[in-house]
Amino acid sequence: MKVFITATGVNSAIGTNVNECLLALTQERSGLGSCDIFDYKSLHVGRVNQSNDELRERIGLPNENWPRTALLGLLAAQEAFKGNSDSSVRKGFINGTTTGGMDLTEQHYGRPEEARKADGWKVVATHDLGVVTALIAQQLSSFDYINTISTACSSSANSIMLGARMIRNGSLDQVLAGGCDALTSFTINGFKSLMIYANDVCRPFDQHRLGLNLGEGAGYLLLENEKSLASSGNTALAELTGWANTNDAFHQTGTSEEGTGAKLAMIRALEKSGLAAEKIDYLNAHGTATNNNDKSEMAAIDAVFDHVDFSSTKGFTGHALGASGGIEAVFSMLSLQYQQAWVNKNLNESLNEGKIDPLGSDLPKKINHVMSNSFGFGGNSTSLIFTKN
Amino acid sequence: MTNFEITYQLSIDPNGIVRNGTPYDFKLNPDTYAWMAELYRHLKIEYPKFHKMDHLCKLAFLGVELLKESVDCTSFDKDRVALVFENSYASLDTDQKHQKNVQSQKTSPAVFVYTLPNILMGEIAIRNQWYGENLFVLNDEFDVEGWKQTATTLLKANKADVIIGGWAEVLDQHFDLRLHMIQRR
Amino acid sequence: MELIEELKEKLIEQLNLEEMKPADIANDAPLFGEGLGLDSIDALEIIVLLDSHYGINVSNPEEGKEIFYSVETLANFITKHRS
Numbered sequence: 001m002k003v004f005i006t007a008t009g010v011n012s013a014i015g016t017n018v019n020e021c022l023l024a025l026t027q028e029r030s031g032l033g034s035c036d037i038f039d040y041k042s043l044h045v046g047r048v049n050q051s052n053d054e055l056r057e058r059i060g061l062p063n064e065n066w067p068r069t070a071l072l073g074l075l076a077a078q079e080a081f082k083g084n085s086d087s088s089v090r091k092g093f094i095n096g097t098t099t100g101g102m103d104l105t106e107q108h109y110g111r112p113e114e115a116r117k118a119d120g121w122k123v124v125a126t127h128d129l130g131v132v133t134a135l136i137a138q139q140l141s142s143f144d145y146i147n148t149i150s151t152a153c154s155s156s157a158n159s160i161m162l163g164a165r166m167i168r169n170g171s172l173d174q175v176l177a178g179g180c181d182a183l184t185s186f187t188i189n190g191f192k193s194l195m196i197y198a199n200d201v202c203r204p205f206d207q208h209r210l211g212l213n214l215g216e217g218a219g220y221l222l223l224e225n226e227k228s229l230a231s232s233g234n235t236a237l238a239e240l241t242g243w244a245n246t247n248d249a250f251h252q253t254g255t256s257e258e259g260t261g262a263k264l265a266m267i268r269a270l271e272k273s274g275l276a277a278e279k280i281d282y283l284n285a286h287g288t289a290t291n292n293n294d295k296s297e298m299a300a301i302d303a304v305f306d307h308v309d310f311s312s313t314k315g316f317t318g319h320a321l322g323a324s325g326g327i328e329a330v331f332s333m334l335s336l337q338y339q340q341a342w343v344n345k346n347l348n349e350s351l352n353e354g355k356i357d358p359l360g361s362d363l364p365k366k367i368n369h370v371m372s373n374s375f376g377f378g379g380n381s382t383s384l385i386f387t388k389n
Numbered sequence: 390m391t392n393f394e395i396t397y398q399l400s401i402d403p404n405g406i407v408r409n410g411t412p413y414d415f416k417l418n419p420d421t422y423a424w425m426a427e428l429y430r431h432l433k434i435e436y437p438k439f440h441k442m443d444h445l446c447k448l449a450f451l452g453v454e455l456l457k458e459s460v461d462c463t464s465f466d467k468d469r470v471a472l473v474f475e476n477s478y479a480s481l482d483t484d485q486k487h488q489k490n491v492q493s494q495k496t497s498p499a500v501f502v503y504t505l506p507n508i509l510m511g512e513i514a515i516r517n518q519w520y521g522e523n524l525f526v527l528n529d530e531f532d533v534e535g536w537k538q539t540a541t542t543l544l545k546a547n548k549a550d551v552i553i554g555g556w557a558e559v560l561d562q563h564f565d566l567r568l569h570m571i572q573r574r
Numbered sequence: 575m576e577l578i579e580e581l582k583e584k585l586i587e588q589l590n591l592e593e594m595k596p597a598d599i600a601n602d603a604p605l606f607g608e609g610l611g612l613d614s615i616d617a618l619e620i621i622v623l624l625d626s627h628y629g630i631n632v633s634n635p636e637e638g639k640e641i642f643y644s645v646e647t648l649a650n651f652i653t654k655h656r657s
Contacts, residue, residue: 426592437591437592437593437594437611438611440590440591440592440593441589441590441615495622495626496622497619497622498615498618498619498622499589499590499615499616499618499619502615
């Protein structure tokens with residue numbers, strides 16, 4: 001059973017919908033800017049250029065006190081999912097997130113102790129991951145299947161993978177899959193404590209990269225089988241032909257020198273799609289710009305490919321954690337739709353440990369197959385392959 | 390139609406440890422988490438990294454170590470052991486600690502590392518060098534049939550030979566592990 | 575010498591080296607890799623320790639490699655930089 005992609009929705013530091021993001025990608029315009037929140041004014045972040053009030057207005061829920069993660073999520077989900085009234089089509093929503101309602105949780109912790117006690121732990125828990133999914137889902141449709149995945153920075157890529165698999169095995173006909181995450185003081189502090197937060201703009205795959213910049217946003221794909229296509233009337237933009245998830249089994253936060261998990265994920269995704277490595281016309285790498293990730297991902301890319309046009313788009317958006325796989329899945333789709341590979345922003349001197357250099361500028365070319373990598377803490381490694389329909 | 394069966398079940402909660410329906414001979418005092426190190430010693434594990442883990446990781450880790458005591462996992466193809474876990478609180482137990490550290494401006498990297506629920510699968514994968522698929526799902530409560538369905542999806546897709554996982558949750562003094570193994574027969 | 579003993583105790587506490595006693599850590603034994611088996615997160619915790627207990631700021635973990643080689647090198651570094 002084929003898995004078609006019929007619609008996309010996205011927001012990130014470079015735009016609040018697909019068209020705005022496409023424009024920034026084609027103009028090679030980064031969305032990284034000074035941190036406008038918390039005590040970290042000197043840091044660069046990739047913030048979605050909308051206040052919570054503006055987001056509430058856009059999604060038509062002016063009075064709801066939702067976590068920002070859910071606001072960003074619903075905005076992108078509404079763009080990708082226009083509803084389906086055919087009740088015989090089994091519909092799913094699979095959402096990946098890591099911060100969930102953390103921005104509200106931070107507010108909760110900021111309250112006086114008495115008020116916190118009155119809130120109870122379950123309040124904090126319900127502001128967490130699964131509830132974000134439920135909030136978004138109830139605004140969209142009645143789904144036959146809802147699931148929340150939290151596997152660190154590969155969360156939304158894994159949502160897409162699970163969605164594809166459930167269509168492939170006949171459990172569902174139509175799945176909205178992807179993920180969302182918002183910037184929080186919680187994560188900024190954490191990545192700073194790991195000393196992998198750059199003091200400057202992030203420079204993925206650069207010899208002198210200093211670490212990552214965090215970002216935020218959401219990205220979703222609408223996956224459908226032929227039955228669903230017949231009733232939705234949607235046009236297939238592309239097909240999801242390959243997917244794989246592996247564990248690097250090396251370290252909680254670090255990746256192995258040779259990129260074992262990454263290599264295995266790319267190879268297995270290629271096997272799944274039945275494609276040889278040279279058929280990949282563009283690779284959207286994970287490329288967080290940390291010393292460790294880029295080095296090991298580069299080693300894995302070198303091991304899998306003789307040559308490939310590749311880039312990390314995190315120089316545009318920052319690292320949107322659990323949302324990054326969804327956002328980059330949409331960027332990969334745009335690459336197929338508009339026949340362009342995206343530039344690796346902020347590159348001065350390529351990481352010379354690799355035989356292959358990242359793209360120095362946007363590259364118009366014939367693109368039939370795009371691979372997208374998403375790796376997360378805990379060794380979680382995912383590769384997806386999108387094929388032009 | 391290939392048959393997939395749950396071949397192993399283990400639970401650890403404040404009432405004790407039950408393995409395949411039989412109480413396991415280890416008395417745990419649920420008032421503190423000292424029992425975790427006691428069980429570690431009881432099982433004669435030599436893995437100093439254990440002591441650095443948070444309670445959630447320790448709970449799942451110990452569950453798998455208990456599994457290895459009664460099931461020979463050495464014959465498994467290391468690329469084809471998948472882990473599928475779920476819970477409702479994610480990593481909230483450690484999230485609280487990190488949040489407190491942030492507020493007192495004493496952020497600890499060793500705490501932050503555990504503010505993701507899937508790290509427990511990472512720890513198990515590292516310990517056993519299992520490179521297969523990992524999935525962590527959030528649910529309100531544990532429904533073994535639902536878990537079995539997800540696990541079976543992976544087996545049917547021929548992504549793995551063995552799925553180990555289930556429910557693993559820790560929050561303050563609450564802990565609950567429901568470990569299952571499902572295999573291709 | 576006092577500093578060395580103090581460091582051993584602090585390392586055991588901060589890095590959760592539960593099965594170790596100060597006497598188990600030789601002054602010149604490598605802390606990372608083969609020796610005590612510490613990893614990159616432990617290195618970051620040592621940086622936190624230097625900052626909070628000794629007021630010494632190490633901003634680049636790469637610098638840490640030589641400084642953190644053993645308890646002895648760490649003690650020498652602290653003696654030199656302590657404010």
